[in-house]
Amino acid sequence: MSRSVKKDTLLKVAESLFYEHGFRGVGLKQIINEANVATMTLYNHFSSKENLIEEVLKQREERYWSYLDAHVEMESDSPFILAAEAHGRFLKEESYKGCMFLRAIEDYGEMDNNIEKIARGHKQKLLEYFQQLAHRKGKNNEKDLANQFTLLLEGTTSMTPLIGAEKATEYSIAMARTLVQHTS
Amino acid sequence: MSRSVKKDTLLKVAESLFYEHGFRGVGLKQIINEANVATMTLYNHFSSKENLIEEVLKQREERYWSYLDAHVEMESDSPFILAAEAHGRFLKEESYKGCMFLRAIEDYGEMDNNIEKIARGHKQKLLEYFQQLAHRKGKNNEKDLANQFTLLLEGTTSMTPLIGAEKATEYSIAMARTLVQHTS
DNA sequence: CTTAAAGTAGAAAGATCGTTCTATATAACT
DNA sequence: AGTTATATAGAACGATCTTTCTACTTTAAG
Numbered sequence: 228m229s230r231s232v233k234k235d236t237l238l239k240v241a242e243s244l245f246y247e248h249g250f251r252g253v254g255l256k257q258i259i260n261e262a263n264v265a266t267m268t269l270y271n272h273f274s275s276k277e278n279l280i281e282e283v284l285k286q287r288e289e290r291y292w293s294y295l296d297a298h299v300e301m302e303s304d305s306p307f308i309l310a311a312e313a314h315g316r317f318l319k320e321e322s323y324k325g326c327m328f329l330r331a332i333e334d335y336g337e338m339d340n341n342i343e344k345i346a347r348g349h350k351q352k353l354l355e356y357f358q359q360l361a362h363r364k365g366k367n368n369e370k371d372l373a374n375q376f377t378l379l380l381e382g383t384t385s386m387t388p389l390i391g392a393e394k395a396t397e398y399s400i401a402m403a404r405t406l407v408q409h410t411s
Numbered sequence: 412m413s414r415s416v417k418k419d420t421l422l423k424v425a426e427s428l429f430y431e432h433g434f435r436g437v438g439l440k441q442i443i444n445e446a447n448v449a450t451m452t453l454y455n456h457f458s459s460k461e462n463l464i465e466e467v468l469k470q471r472e473e474r475y476w477s478y479l480d481a482h483v484e485m486e487s488d489s490p491f492i493l494a495a496e497a498h499g500r501f502l503k504e505e506s507y508k509g510c511m512f513l514r515a516i517e518d519y520g521e522m523d524n525n526i527e528k529i530a531r532g533h534k535q536k537l538l539e540y541f542q543q544l545a546h547r548k549g550k551n552n553e554k555d556l557a558n559q560f561t562l563l564l565e566g567t568t569s570m571t572p573l574i575g576a577e578k579a580t581e582y583s584i585a586m587a588r589t590l591v592q593h594t595s
Numbered sequence: 596c597t598t599a600a601a602g603t604a605g606a607a608a609g610a611t612c613g614t615t616c617t618a619t620a621t622a623a624c625t
Numbered sequence: 626a627g628t629t630a631t632a633t634a635g636a637a638c639g640a641t642c643t644t645t646c647t648a649c650t651t652t653a654a655g
Contacts, residue, residue, distance in 0.1 A: 256642085401559070450633095451633080
């Protein structure tokens, strides 16, 4: 077996609990109980709580990208709309409490740890991805467009706890359409 | 003296620390130390940590509204742009780590406490405020417009930790202009 | 079948948390 | 001057946190 099933369970349970109650709001005991695992099993797979959080973030990031990769045709004539739809799908299926990466930056920022680096890295990659999209569409102001579109997606995520993922996504797609049409 | 200076110091210090490190990331000891106050002084003014958080949120909400009230002329022909500018001013002067109210909802949500109620109440009031703005502008789809504009502001707040308040506000105003022009 | 790896339960250490308590000091007001 | 409200420092409580430890059991591959 290339990878322990216990480790996978731990990651899954940890991500769910961390997302629902925050990193600092969940103790390892809770994770261990819900994963039906012994304390030392956790510490055999992860060197510390911080390390567990790091791997949870990496796992979530991978899954986020799989949503984008699956739905965004880069050569399409509306890749931004496709990205907004993919983002909405992710929210609908896995998010209802805002962005876990922003939360990691807020909770562990400016402390020189890997947690913040991973979270910021994800956002950076996202921005660059959208810059590519803008570039392929022949837009000259790639950075501005990428930033604006990211702002739209972050707004969508933030709105899910308030109005739900479906409506938030609806709005962001409507706005994205308007913006793509009327932006140089 | 209508209100203790110690209480004000506590609220100020608590808001700053809670905002920077999260509610669960800050202990009362830290707040007490930085406020140069005795333990019992805190407990004489606030019945618990939860209660302190509640009052911090109320204080912050008041200050947020004072930004809107000061800069938004409801009768103006572009109240939404003014609101976006006021929001940007608040971010620039008091925020660099996302929205404290969303964070409160995330951290204490679904636990039936006052913290969540206050935070959700603030967001609800904001939505209704923007609905009024849309109504005065003679828009028929008030709710949609208010939701979309709120999404824009939330996106702006979320982006501040990534690109700073100035740029984020710039983008949101640019987008707001485009949207106001091209939305029924 | 054996052996090494992986998992088990649970206690324990050491730190920190929110909260309460005690006992004292300061300041303002009648 | 005396009373009252507000502040003080710091010990103490019980709970919980992360991490480590011990000693036992299961699992899986050679």
